[in-house]
Amino acid sequence: MTAASTSISRQVRGRQSIFVIYADDIRGPWSDPIDLKVVGCIDPGHAVGEDGRRYLFFNGVRRIALTDDGLATTGALEQV
Numbered sequence: 001m002t003a004a005s006t007s008i009s010r011q012v013r014g015r016q017s018i019f020v021i022y023a024d025d026i027r028g029p030w031s032d033p034i035d036l037k038v039v040g041c042i043d044p045g046h047a048v049g050e051d052g053r054r055y056l057f058f059n060g061v062r063r064i065a066l067t068d069d070g071l072a073t074t075g076a077l078e079q080v
Contacts, residue, residue, distance in 0.1 A: 018044050018056070020071060036073050038064060046070070 018041060019033035038044075041058035046066075048054050054066035056073075057080075065074045 016040065016042065018058075022071070034071055036064075038073065038077065041077070 016039060018036045018038040020036060021030050021033050023030045036056075038056070038058075041060075041062065043059050045057045046054065047057060054068065054070050055063045056066060057063045058077075061080055062077055063080050064077045066072065067074055
């Protein structure tokens, strides 16, 4: 479990990709960016469902499920 995490985006081969960084303490040190390999999306928002599952929501009312630690995706991007 991380004390703080955030999603960032970067250009990867000319397309925007979503990355996550994390730290055990808000003051750092922060991890290197981890590419979630989600391209063509902007404005990621992290949410935890009532069932405890993690998701990233994006523009266009789309989401992708995350692993329990939030550092990788599971499944495909889906319209909600």
